[in-house]
Amino acid sequence: MTTNKANELYDVVLTNGRVIDPETYMDGQFNVGIKGGQIMAVTKDTLKGKDVIDVSGLIVSPGFIDTHAHGQNILSGRVQAYDGVTTGLELEAGILPINEFYDNCAKEGRAINYGCSVGWSYARLVTLCPELAVNGKPEPQMGFMFRNLGALGWVEGKAEGADLEAMLDLIEEGLKQGGIGIGVTWGYAPGATLTELDRVWRLAAKYNQATFTHIQNLSMVEPNSGYKNHIELAGLAAATGAQTHICHLNSTSLRDIPRIREVVKNAQAKGLPLTTEAYVWGAGESGIGAAEFNPDDIRERLAIDWSDLTLVKGLHTFSSKEEFVKARTEGPGDSVIVHFLREDDKPEDMALLDMSVLYPGACICTDAIAWVQPDGNFYYGSEWPIPENLNNHPRATGNYTRFLRIWVRERQVISWMDAIRQASLNACLILENGCPQMKKKGRLQVGMDADIIVFDPDTVSEKATFTNPRQLSVGMKHVMVNGTLLIRDEILDTNALPGQAVRSPITA
Numbered sequence: 001m002t003t004n005k006a007n008e009l010y011d012v013v014l015t016n017g018r019v020i021d022p023e024t025y026m027d028g029q030f031n032v033g034i035k036g037g038q039i040m041a042v043t044k045d046t047l048k049g050k051d052v053i054d055v056s057g058l059i060v061s062p063g064f065i066d067t068h069a070h071g072q073n074i075l076s077g078r079v080q081a082y083d084g085v086t087t088g089l090e091l092e093a094g095i096l097p098i099n100e101f102y103d104n105c106a107k108e109g110r111a112i113n114y115g116c117s118v119g120w121s122y123a124r125l126v127t128l129c130p131e132l133a134v135n136g137k138p139e140p141q142m143g144f145m146f147r148n149l150g151a152l153g154w155v156e157g158k159a160e161g162a163d164l165e166a167m168l169d170l171i172e173e174g175l176k177q178g179g180i181g182i183g184v185t186w187g188y189a190p191g192a193t194l195t196e197l198d199r200v201w202r203l204a205a206k207y208n209q210a211t212f213t214h215i216q217n218l219s220m221v222e223p224n225s226g227y228k229n230h231i232e233l234a235g236l237a238a239a240t241g242a243q244t245h246i247c248h249l250n251s252t253s254l255r256d257i258p259r260i261r262e263v264v265k266n267a268q269a270k271g272l273p274l275t276t277e278a279y280v281w282g283a284g285e286s287g288i289g290a291a292e293f294n295p296d297d298i299r300e301r302l303a304i305d306w307s308d309l310t311l312v313k314g315l316h317t318f319s320s321k322e323e324f325v326k327a328r329t330e331g332p333g334d335s336v337i338v339h340f341l342r343e344d345d346k347p348e349d350m351a352l353l354d355m356s357v358l359y360p361g362a363c364i365c366t367d368a369i370a371w372v373q374p375d376g377n378f379y380y381g382s383e384w385p386i387p388e389n390l391n392n393h394p395r396a397t398g399n400y401t402r403f404l405r406i407w408v409r410e411r412q413v414i415s416w417m418d419a420i421r422q423a424s425l426n427a428c429l430i431l432e433n434g435c436p437q438m439k440k441k442g443r444l445q446v447g448m449d450a451d452i453i454v455f456d457p458d459t460v461s462e463k464a465t466f467t468n469p470r471q472l473s474v475g476m477k478h479v480m481v482n483g484t485l486l487i488r489d490e491i492l493d494t495n496a497l498p499g500q501a502v503r504s505p506i507t508a
């Protein structure tokens with residue numbers, strides 16, 4: 001709250017909403033004044049504005065922050081805005097070169113705030129397979145990594161000696177250019193050893209940055225289990241002091257979540273810098289050529305059957321190993337959805353999903369990739385509405401609104417306050433040590449960035465499904481990014497691209 005500036009004329013005033021700030025636990029009816037892209041007043045007093053919007057009966061909160069947004073483009077941002085997301089960061093896979101990524105985004109414009117970590121896999125790919133580089137460099141978008149998932153040199157090879165040093169140099173250059181930590185998709189290059197990762201972790205620690213890891217083994221089978229990897233990550237955090245963020249705890253834990261959660265909880269209780277995130281589905285999605293989709297033992301490792309795997313292109317569900325192998329050989333970069341839990345049908349699976357989604361201090365993320373074209377390639381255009389022939393996992397469209405509908409409104413297993421905290425502030429608490437810009441997000445307070453959402457608690461809901469992921473969420477009435485109304489009365493302003501860069505300190 002602040003003293004009322006009765007004579008101040010604000011750019012936008014939101015009146016009579018139920019204003020929730022997850023940091024101070026403020027929850028009450030206030031007026032919010034926005035000016036110059038910042039929140040300038042939160043008060044019971046009447047405010048004057050050039051644009052005054054009555055938001056009675058609606059919740060006003062900080063916009064949601066997605067720590068795991070692979071779809072770094074205009075369309076993905078617009079669709080995510082309907083889900084309440086005002087900042088989407090590509091931290092797990094990361095990208096290289098960092099300057100090129102940020103320059104491209106600034107040139108094209110973005111609907112929501114954007115940013116990325118330094119892509120370890122990109123550095124590894126061009127170091128171990130230099131013939132795959134484009135003009136001697138990685139290409140700064142995820143399609144580069146996806147289309148090279150079948151190149152075993154960087155997937156299975158070891159980075160040692162001069163290779164290791166060259167790879168570390170590329171990563172360090174990215175950190176100097178302000179990449180938000182280091183994204184380590186270990187499961188996509190399972191050949192990497194702990195010796196290599198130890199060096200990567202020490203580099204992160206040197207720059208006071210975090211690592212964001214997709215674990216090496218998508219497996220519940222010993223000796224190469226995900227359980228083992230989580231113990232290794234706790235060990236790397238202890239050995240190097242680098243903040244160690246475990247990506248999508250829900251998906252890579254599979255049905256081992258009860259004991260993996262204990263590892264994370266006990267490591268945190270001992271003061272280790274371990275953090276985590278989860279999305280709200282028991283189904284993941286990635287490139288079918290990824291090492292972890294090795295068909296020889298995928299059913300045992302994940303405790304699933306072929307019918308739990310669906311090719312996004314054409315939404316084809318598999319029925320045999322032969323079919324799966326054929327699709328994997330023909331298009332290793334094609335996206336496949338894998339149902340490791342069936343939470344909509346089985347209460348025991350929902351209980352497993354709860355263990356990560358509701359984990360205290362974790363943040364809600366999406367892991368959503370860019371929209372997929374009929375030929376399997378990613379779509380980077382900006383047509384609106386979403387072209388009819390594009391596909392995706394419904395988490396790209398309705399992850400946060402699904403969280404609000406199911407977990408808060410219907411099941412009532414978490415309060416609005418705590419859900420908003422899980423979806424906004426927690427990401428800031430995880431990131432702001434290395435990326436101070438995040439100190440001004442995730443809070444509805446005077447002096448904070450005006451990334452604000454206004455939604456109807458009675459109707460807010462996802463509409464996207466696996467068969468039609470293009471249906472936008474409903475109930476997200478107004479979405480403001482840096483003080484600009486990107487969505488007003490649930491209508492997108494197609495001229496607005498108010499997203500700004502989120503970046504760690506630049507040292508070179």
Ligand SMILES: [Zn+2]
Pocket residue numbers: 092214247248367
């Ligand atoms: Zn991942």
